[in-house]
Amino acid sequence: xxTQSIGELHALPLKSAGSNWLMCFPEFYDVQYIINPxxxxxxxxxxxxxxxxxxxxxxxxxxxxxxxxxISPEPGLPDMVFTANAGLERDGIVVSSHFLHTERxxxxxxxxxxxxxxxxxxxxxxxxxxxxxxxxxLFSNNGTVLWVGCGMRTDRRSHxxxxxxxxxKVTSLHLVDxxxxxxxxxxxxxxxxxxxYYPAAFDSKSLERIHSFYPQHKRISVSEEDACRFACNAIxxxxxIVLNEISRExxxxxxxxxxxxxxxxxxxxxxxxxxxxxxxMRLGSPATASAPASPHSSSSMDLSSAAPSTPESEPR
Ligand code: ARG
Numbered sequence: 001x002x003t004q005s006i007g008e009l010h011a012l013p014l015k016s017a018g019s020n021w022l023m024c025f026p027e028f029y030d031v032q033y034i035i036n037p038x039x040x041x042x043x044x045x046x047x048x049x050x051x052x053x054x055x056x057x058x059x060x061x062x063x064x065x066x067x068x069x070x071i072s073p074e075p076g077l078p079d080m081v082f083t084a085n086a087g088l089e090r091d092g093i094v095v096s097s098h099f100l101h102t103e104r105x106x107x108x109x110x111x112x113x114x115x116x117x118x119x120x121x122x123x124x125x126x127x128x129x130x131x132x133x134x135x136x137x138l139f140s141n142n143g144t145v146l147w148v149g150c151g152m153r154t155d156r157r158s159h160x161x162x163x164x165x166x167x168x169k170v171t172s173l174h175l176v177d178x179x180x181x182x183x184x185x186x187x188x189x190x191x192x193x194x195x196x197y198y199p200a201a202f203d204s205k206s207l208e209r210i211h212s213f214y215p216q217h218k219r220i221s222v223s224e225e226d227a228c229r230f231a232c233n234a235i236x237x238x239x240x241i242v243l244n245e246i247s248r249e250x251x252x253x254x255x256x257x258x259x260x261x262x263x264x265x266x267x268x269x270x271x272x273x274x275x276x277x278x279x280x281m282r283l284g285s286p287a288t289a290s291a292p293a294s295p296h297s298s299s300s301m302d303l304s305s306a307a308p309s310t311p312e313s314e315p316r
Pocket of ligand 1: 036079082104134182184272273275278
C-alpha cells in the first residue's frame, strides 16, 4: 500500500526546510544475533537485496523533501543501519549512545567520529549508563518535553543528565512489553500536537503522563496489529508521516487528522525489530551549536559529574 506516490511527495511544500536525517546504507545488514523478540527465528533470514531495495525507497522518499546525510556502513555491524540509535541531537549537541548489548557497542565509535567530523559537540554519558539515542528519546513537537524510555534498553539514570544537557523537561516513560523495547517502536510525537502511540506498551503511570500532555482528541492510539506492523515507528516531517505498511483504518484516521501518509514496504527490517523511524536520526545543523552550558571543551562534554542536584525528570 502506498497512499502517497513519490512523485506527489516531490510536489509537497518544503515545510521542513532545514530538516536533516542521518541514514546508513544496509550493505552489511543481516540478523546475526538475537537482542529483541523480533529477531528470534530470523537469524540470517533477511534478504539483503530486498532490504537494499526497501531502504532505497525510504531514502528516495525522504530525499524528496528533506536532506539526507549518510554514514558509511561498517563490516560486521549489521544493525548500524538503525541510525536512530546513534545518539540524540539538538542545537548542535549530540549525546552519543552507549548500547546495552555488547553486540552493538562497536557502532558507538563510528557514529561518534562522524558527529565529531561534522562539527557537533559531543556529550558523553558515564560508561555504565546505557542510552540508545533517538530510539529511546523523542522531543515533543513543540520541543518543550523530551520523552525518554526506560525499562528495556536506556538506563533510567541517564534521564536527569539528558534534561541537563538539553535544558529540557524530561518525562520518563516506562516500557513494559519486550516487543516494544525502544520508545520509538510505540510512541511518535507528530505535528500539530498529535501523538501516535500503542498504549499497552506503557505502565499506567507513564500512560497518565502521556494523557496529561496530549488531550484525548490529539491522541491517535493504534491496535496491537498495527503496533506489530511498527505503525508507531513513524517519521514525522511536517504534515507528512513516513512509515511501514499499516491498516487502511489507521491510514484514514491519520488522514482525517490532517496528515499525508506515506506507507512503504519495510518488512525486511522488521526481522531485526526495526522499521522507518529506526532507520533515520533527525539532525539539526552543527552551525546552530550553542556554547555548552559548563566549563567543558567546545567539542565534547563529559557528563560523569554533571547530574543536577534536583533532577528535572519525574520520579518513577
Ligand atoms: N536489532 C536492533 C536492536 O535490537 C534494532 C534497532 C531498532 N532501532 C530503533 N530505534 N528502534 O537494537
